[in-house]
Amino acid sequence: MPLHFELVTPEKLVRSEEVYMVVVPGTEGEFGVLGGHAPLMSTIRDGAVRVFKTEGAQAEEIVVRGGFAEVSAEGLTVLAEHVTD
Template sequence: MAKLHFSLVAPERELFSADVDQVDAPGTEGDFGVLPNHAPFMTTLREGRVTVRDGATVKLFDIQGGFADVGPDGFTILAEHAVEVAS
């Protein structure tokens, strides 16, 4: 099964980087999900929760705005501030 390479980067450091099944993010124009082979796009992000799914594993991150970039090499979020949430 195809995987999506996802990176979550905050000003302090890269918080997460791995090949995953799906990522859901809080866009300024509405929440959105990204799967492998998604069409390329860029958008701004609002404060909210990023959900990263890989099989049965779910990781949660709270972000305070930023930018999202989906391209042929994967999905990158550049967050203004981000922290992992204990699940």
């Protein structure tokens, strides 16, 4: 079950794609989000969000600052103020 992942900054929508898993550096510890994850809202500490396109694939790291993650039925949305690929 793929996960719909969106990464949004105030300037633009950076990513909107189907991925396998995303590991998010939450303020209270890292957590991985797979498809069908329970609804969750968490603040993010500055660090790298790791995106796994497919199972076992090489992780792609996106460094975010000032972030916030929301998991809902639609998927994972990361709101970040600054993003460096």
